[in-house]
Amino acid sequence: MLPFQAISFTTTEPGKRLIVTGAVHGNEVAGTHGIRRVIAEIESGALALARGSVTFVPITNPKAYALKRRNGDRNLNRNLQPTAPGVAPAEFEDHIANWLCPLMAQHDALLDLHSFQAQGQAFVMVGPQNNTGALEPTVHGDTERDWALRLGVKRAVDGWLGTYAKGVDERRARAERQPASEGKRHDLDAKYGVGTTEYMRSTGGMALTLECGQHDDPNGPEVAYRAIRNTLALFGLTDEPVPATETAMEGLHLGTVVDKFDRNDAFARPWQSFDPLRAGDVIGTRANGEVVRAPHDGYIVFPNALAEANYEWFYLAEATRRFNP
Template identity: 50%
Template sequence: MIPTQHLRIHQYAALQPGPKLIVTGAVHGNEIHGSVAMAEIMKQLDGGELTLLRGVLTLVPIVNPLAHTLNRREGDRNLNRNLRPPIVPQDYEDRIARQLCPLLAAHDGLLDLHSFQSQGQAFAMVGPRNNSGELEPFAHEAVESAVVARLGVGRIVEGWLSTYAEGIRRRQARASGGSRKAQLVTDPHYGVGTTEYMRSTGGWAITLECGQHLDPEGPSVARLAILRTLVHLGMLAPDAVEAFQPATPLEMLRLYDVIDRESMDDQFAREWKSFDPITKGELIGTRGSGEKVLAPSSGRIVFPNVKSQPGTEWFYLARESDRKLGWGDAE
């Protein structure tokens, strides 16, 4: 059994200065592709099969030990929402955040490894374009674009925090009750997870969704992504892993809405998979009240979750993005 009262943090410091990269897994306890991949990479580093050339590499294979031990997404709550250093910790995830947030802030970049509930292919998520706005000011679009283009996946998604902000506004409009859960899911900070927090400290961050939770190829997807990131940053020799050169242009999508489940009686019209195409007016599901939930425009459905709880995300909507990714240089 994994001890739940401490975090295991593995750090490799090269003798030459360079970037500081942190890689995290099992932020959601049952998402372990990254954890398996990191165990193999640590074995290779410890055995001399891989050599860190410069910089600092920090690996945290299991960020949420309680959720991992319970083999579920959360311990007391979703660690990857409303992430910030707590003034007074109120639950297990707050206590993890107290250690995790300063650890993230001590690094230049983050590769956060996840998996998802429904069937589908691996994909990655990037932050906003460079901007000086209030929601998520950012200045590292180039490095995120360069890293994500090399990970080995053919689909990239943007628009997370702006989509969440709109969803939160709707939640606030219908909120009732004063429970801690109700307060958390209607907090404007609720869309902030590991990558968003990392960007708020001045760093860059990529989320890699390595496939369905039980996909046997997931650990390989995670391992190759870690190695390719390290090679791009000049932290490993170029021959450490085969480079990824997409044969076709990467598919770039933008999230534009998140739809909450209102009742456990809300049901999908069919067994959706992430990134299934939808057409405007198509039936996505039916509320317990009988109200039909129709696609507002053509695009894709993302993260359809038959296990979501009332008041939390049921599915997301995405459409084609005009963003272009460049290969860039290491930072």
């Protein structure tokens, strides 16, 4: 069994309890590099903590990291929850969840650092606006928005879990029309789509996911590092000046997730995240010849040409004014 590592720094003064995670997906290492840089600065005395505490998890999924791939046994960031009492962990990610979820619950805020497969600029994913609904209730919507405006990126996206819930409903409907397959389908679970940030909000905390750019973007570690430093300053863990608010933030709201039905479904061209779409534009073609078109004007997000059947192929988003300061 590979070990888990969390590195914590605690001051004598009360303050926010922040946790920062990297490599939730094993091939997304910009956050890992950014985290290790900040740890080194704290340990050397180059960066002084003034109050509160911070916990760093440089490699959240050590199995996926060792294999240099997205997942170990499954996608940790789609069905994150501890196993029920008396139920033995079946996959490596179950062991991670049993360790990570209680750890996150000990903190007030989570900054989760990721990267993505297609080319594109860094952006931040934010939770819903304040609400008391059943899906993802929160009182931190305004705080998350203001935090997102100070991370150092120029694009923010919301709507994740609501979009996923609709996508899982559609996936279930397709599965009911198909011959039964052996084994458990995690992608049909009602909680599919709940990852680190969604779990953190379920504990009453606040959370942001920072997508630091394309996996191999050499600037990704700097994006992660700057976001950590800005967050420490914003929450008062350091006495550095509070970072300025981004005044030209582009805001987008996810509304649709589209799955691959067959691994041979193919894009019409090599899409990049946030490429604009006009209604009727050809996005791709199914293996059975069906042409997939944009249903309305908007943007394509997270296009994944390497997706397997029954997993997300791309998302559609539209502009929102939520992030205009």
